[in-house]
Amino acid sequence: GAGVSQSPSNKVTEKGKDVELRCDPISGHTALYWYRQSLGQGLEFLIYFQGNSAPDKSGLPSDRFSAERTGGSVSTLTIQRTQQEDSAVYLCASSLGGPEQFFGPGTRLTVL
Amino acid sequence: KQEVTQIPAALSVPEGENLVLNCSFTDSAIYNLQWFRQDPGKGLTSLLLIQSSQREQTSGRLNASLDKSSGRSTLYIAASQPGDSATYLCAVKNDYKLSFGAGTTVTVRA
Numbered sequence: 001g002a003g004v005s006q007s008p009s010n011k012v013t014e015k016g017k018d019v020e021l022r023c024d025p026i027s028g029h030t031a032l033y034w035y036r037q038s039l040g041q042g043l044e045f046l047i048y049f050q051g052n053s054a055p056d057k058s059g060l061p062s063d064r065f066s067a068e069r070t071g072g073s074v075s076t077l078t079i080q081r082t083q084q085e086d087s088a089v090y091l092c093a094s095s096l097g098g099p100e101q102f103f104g105p106g107t108r109l110t111v112l
Numbered sequence: 113k114q115e116v117t118q119i120p121a122a123l124s125v126p127e128g129e130n131l132v133l134n135c136s137f138t139d140s141a142i143y144n145l146q147w148f149r150q151d152p153g154k155g156l157t158s159l160l161l162i163q164s165s166q167r168e169q170t171s172g173r174l175n176a177s178l179d180k181s182s183g184r185s186t187l188y189i190a191a192s193q194p195g196d197s198a199t200y201l202c203a204v205k206n207d208y209k210l211s212f213g214a215g216t217t218v219t220v221r222a
Contacts, residue, residue: 004155031208043201043212050208059209091155093210099144099163101210103156 002026004104006092012110013082021077021107025094032075033101034067038088046090049075050097082111114139114206118213126221131189133216135202140180147176147187148201150215156201160187192220 005024013019025032034046045059049069060066064083069075079086089108093101115138125131135145144163148156160169160176162185168177173190189196199217203210 033208033210035210035212042214043203043210045209045211048208056208093156099205100146100158100161102158103148105155108153 004092004094004102006090006104006107008107009105010108010110012112014112015084016081018078018080019082019109021079021090021109023075023077023092023094023104025073025075025092026102027073029094029096029102030072031095031097031101032069033093033095034075034077035091035093036061036088037091037106038085041088043091046077079109082109084111087111114142114204114211116202116204116211116213118200118202118216120216121214122217122219124219124221125192127192127194129192129220131187131192131196131218131220133187133189133200133202133218135185135187135213137183137185137204137211139204139206140183141206142180143205143207145176145178145185146203146205146210147174147185148203150199150201159200189218192218194220194222196220 032049048056064080067077089106091106092104095101146161147159162178175188199215201215202213
């Protein structure tokens with residue numbers, strides 16, 4: 001597609017359930033990023049994938065969070081045993097490794 | 113750790129007035145600085161990107177300056193319009209990560 005796409009656009013789940021968020025980067029982009037935007041917290045970096053290199057997971061807030069990128073394209077962010085503080089907008093971005101990152105529309109996660 | 117601050121947090125102006133949004137950052141070893149626009153419930157739209165070697169960038173009514181040594185950037189929006197109402201985010205790039213400010217929410221009154 002023309003831009004970064006994310007699904008679902010909205011997700012409501014119950015505390016303790018697992019969720020999967022999907023990101024389709026721009027075709028050909030080798031770098032993929034996940035960010036989280038929490039109310040009152042601003043945007044924070046979660047994880048970075050670059051080609052076949054080991055991902056930088058330094059921003060993941062706990063071991064309940066994990067992400068994978070299959071075939072150097074689609075990425076899935078998984079949150080296990082969701083907590084209310086996980087409620088946020090999760091944004092994905094991709095780039096060719098150059099200066100600019102292109103963002104998707106985000107997934108709004110609400111944990112009840 | 114890079115800290116990015118945006119002032120003011122919110123701004124309300126009448127249509128036609130010029131807007132001045134400020135961004136400051138603590139670590140001047142940046143690759144670039146990017147200004148984004150975010151509309152409610154939407155993702156981020158890139159407005160301007162300034163490389164660390166540049167002093168400013170312009171696009172239409174938008175002009176952004178960068179003073180890397182002092183850790184400051186300013187976004188100017190000339191002759192504001194109601195359609196400019198949004199949240200504006202400043203982000204600096206160290207290595208590959210972007211560090212964001214909390215944003216300035218702008219309301220342009222018709």
